[in-house]
Amino acid sequence: MGHVEDRWYKVIKHPGGRKERVKSDLFGKGMRYRVRYIGPDGRERSQSFPDRAKRDADAFLVSTETDKLRGSYVDPSAGxxxxxxxxxxxxxxxxxxxxxxxxxxxxxxxxxxxxxxxxxxxxxxxxxxxxxxxxxxxxxxxxxxxxxxxxxxxxxxxxxxxxxxxxxxxxAKSVTAPRPVQRRVVPLRYDQVSAIRGGLAQRYRAMVDLGAGCGLRQGEILGLGVDDIDLDAGWVHVSRQVKLVRSRLVFGLPKNDRDRRVPLPDSVALVLRQHIDDFPPVSLTLP
Known part of the structure; x- marks a missing residue:
């Protein structure tokens, strides 16, 4: 069990058993009260408190001993x-x-x-x-x-x-976590998507079809290989994406590290067939 030591006073025992409380050599110097206790690891520890803080020292000792019993003790020096x-x-x-x-x-x-x-x-x-x-x-x-x-x-x-x-x-109850404003998702209209597609160079228009028709993200579209597309069965296998990491392009897994199969509409399949004919696939190696 720990105890609170008053460093400004000491007790002198006189012959006959009489005790007298007198000022120590540390009187008026530094912290007055020192709580001494044994930690869960068996090592002695201490915590000092100033003059007129005896109540705080007692409360610290009680709290420390209670935390030790509960198994929730944390060494103050660790913080x-x-x-x-x-x-x-x-x-x-x-x-x-x-x-x-x-x-x-x-x-x-x-x-x-x-x-x-x-x-x-x-x-x-x-x-x-x-x-x-x-x-x-x-x-x-x-x-x-x-x-x-x-x-x-x-x-x-x-x-x-x-x-x-x-x-x-x-x-803590007094801390309120900030919350993002919930905004309604408004999909682009067909004419807007068509306008975006029409504004791109021919080489990149198939990206709009994959995004709007299959729901692929930009990085997933950039990472799509010809072997990932089953034009006959009507499926797209999303197995990778292209990311920018520390200013370098790299391959990575899709979001949440999960690949997936996505239905391929006939209209998008038609665009991809033409795209492959116009711009033959090339091999690409990234980290």
């Missing part, structure tokens, strides 16, 4: 790591698709590190989260704020898992 140090470690060890990693690194370093970087993990409070988010209102779109907030919550959640902090300040 002294700065957010910047922990965030860089999180980025380095987190499993990401490379294109996702690049975007995430940019967001964390541009929007999180300037505000939180120098703060210790254990010192980040819900009020800091609210202050940071309020400063971004009007500067970033709600959808962007929501994504960056999700990064912050995930990083601090990982710090909880790593027993750096006891709880995630992003999960």
């Amino acid at each position: 002294r790591l700065t957010f910047a140090e922990y965030a860089e470690s999180w980025l380095r060890t987190r499993s990401f698709d490379e294109s996702t990693r690049e975007v995430t690194e940019h967001r964390v370093r541009k929007h999180l590190l300037p505000f939180f970087g120098s703060r210790q993990l254990g010192a980040i409070k819900p009020g800091h989260i609210r202050e940071w988010d309020a400063a971004l209102v009007g500067k970033l779109a709600p959808a962007t704020r929501a994504v960056i907030f999700a990064h912050l919550r995930t990083i601090l959640g990982a710090a909880v898992d790593d027993e750096r902090i006891a709880k995630n300040p992003c999960s």
Whole structure:
């Protein structure tokens, strides 16, 4: 069991058993109260408090002993790591698709590190989260704020898992996560799609047909090979996409790392047959 030590006073025992409380050599110097306790690992730890903070020292001791019994104890020194140090470690060890990693690194370093970087993990409070988010209102779109907030919550959640902090300040009741504005999706009209198609060079018009007729994304259209198209059976096999990662074009798996088969309308198949005749496929190698 721990105890609270008053470093400004000491007890002297006199002959006969009488005890006297007198000032120590440390009287008036530094922190007055020191909480001493044994951590779950068997090592002695301490936490100091100033004069007139005896109640805070007692509360810390009670809280610490309670957390030890519950199995939720977190070493206060573990939270002294700065957010910047922990965030860089999180980025380095987190499993990401490379294109996702690049975007995430940019967001964390541009929007999180300037505000939180120098703060210790254990010192980040819900009020800091609210202050940071309020400063971004009007500067970033709600959808962007929501994504960056999700990064912050995930990083601090990982710090909880790593027993750096006891709880995630992003999960506090007083913190409201930003939400993107829900907008109605309005598909382009046929005349609009036709106008876009007509404005492209002949070589690229089939891309519009694949996008509008099969629902393929831009990167999936660019990554489509002739072997992925079954003109006779009427199917398109989406197995890859072309991505831009750190200014380099690379092949990657489709979104969510899942390939799929998409029905191929006769009208789009007709366009693709003509496209293959006009622009014969060529071999292409990318990382």
